[in-house]
Amino acid sequence: MATVIAGPGDTVLKVYPASLDRETRTALEREQAALSALDHPSILPVRKISELADGRVALRMQRCERTLAGPLPLRDVLVLGETVAKALAAAHRAGVVHGSVTPGNVLFLRTGEPVVADFGTALRRRFPHDPMHELEFIAPETVREETMDERTDRYGLGALLYLALTGEPPHRTVAGEEPGTRIHRVLTGPVAPITRPDVPDDLVALVDGLLAKDPGKRPAHPEELFAARRPGEPILVLEPSRREQPPPPKKSKRGYVILAGICVLFAALWFGFAAGNTRPAPVPTPVGIELAPPVDRGDHVELSWTSNAELDYAVILAEEGSPDPQVIMAHRSTQRRVDVRPGLRYCFQIQGRNPQGTYESRFEPIRGATCKR
Template structure:
């Protein structure tokens, strides 16, 4: 199969489509022509996802109509899949499971916010890009329903029994993939009035075990409230799972102050983005008259000298109903974009290691934007940027 100048060869076939790989691109080809209304609904789904730049979602580059009437979806070639990694190595180390979980939860949270379900999350559509960062592919229910895709071993009980697909069923599948990432395979088939057994591993923190068990609850009402809540839990997991010191006759020495000064993480908080370090709190807000001026408390001690790093946020491009943001940040730094809008709470968008994003904005409302980046030890912030004449303060 050829498309433009790139050669494609089949690399796998699933229950819905066959995947072809080129040098840089992948084509997912559906076996039968689809009705026009199905194609239109699918294109609408992909259009909503296209607005979520920066989320750990594999974007669709183009929807193609092949000469024989079949539909093909073109995207960046990502390899391997989580399924292939688990087949080769079994369960992943806990820190890698948390990284994959953050990507899955973040992708689901972004898609659900745009009104798009996944509908079939499995290890096969968790992929690793050229940078090694995980992304989630194959969002949308339109083509799955049109093709009559049977439920997988990662599907929620209500999907298997009644064909129900919604945000709660996506959360179950998220838990099932996390279970597989820990154990190497899917969880046991769910049974009513029983609690799913925790993954059988001694090194899994209790907090992560509880999260997986809740996600795999038989009744949707017993699962976490949203994918965003799961993403937040996983963001906080390192602090929660730090091992407690064992009781000793001679206590463990305290960590060095310089190390405490460098330890920073990006987290969400009610009403804004908070960068938490040893005694440091910083929040971006619009300046008066749109919001109160924000103060910052300086850290008590400076960290040991390290090589300087910086984040440079370019001038936003105002598209009326959306804004395009681009920035430069050090390699290996995860990024949060802080959005302060006139008369609205400050919001934060976690975009992993993306270096651009498109965010929805309201026409006529003034906004300030700032980028914060961290590698787990250092945190850097860009200069705030404004649109529509806003004045920004930090």
């Protein structure tokens, strides 16, 4: 449907094969305005709509590192599912349908976080794509009637989760299959069951519901159901023991103190979510994480750390003036580049987890920030 060309800096141009008529241009601008107003962290925005010298329309967007592939560890599947479900729900509330929730439209930023790209139906109706492209991920009603609505987006979410859990599309590709046979199989054939042993039954039920051939049987609010069906016990809040609990931190008289204590709670929620039904054991004192002083490069910071244990890591970032910290998953990596804004002060912490417990590094500031728990 379009050609992606590397642009200057961190941008790409997505170039479509012709110009836009007035109706399509108006619909496209309306969709992008609604998405821009959301400013949703998991929706990749279009930075600019432009027209090339030959009349073709081009969208300027942020360059991303890779697209979705599977299978993934269960914790990553859970994060992916909730991220995409929330992005879709936000767009739907704003009146925008994605229209093609497929692996090629789930991208990953340099920081590793997934984002959903290419929201909207205006360009899809103006430039129909090859009907056989990613057919195994498309809702049956889209294949039959070119329907694109909220329910077809939910089917796409189910297809993404199926790929992330199994490494295969819901309807497996058969080499050399005739197009008519392939379409008939997607429209009428059953989805192969998920047999992965570490996937809990409630997550399997959620995916099955999203992949229902009858649009009316798909969960109406998957973002809520996904959170409700996280495997395991309710989220555990990991806090210091009562005798170690410090008093509430106070801002410095100049207002430059970054209150990073909420990082502990926020990251604990993430780790409890990803850990499933494993209740953290008491933290073994020999395990430690050492965060090296951050290297400030102006528009980004380079972080590196070490540990004497094998852990799954997350970077906790507190920005001056922001009430909530950011959590950036690093998995087993021990280094991460993090984008920052020039002139603001930041505090960083590394949190790690294994089946025996959760561990934290000390806070490391940049630009004179004061970090307090």
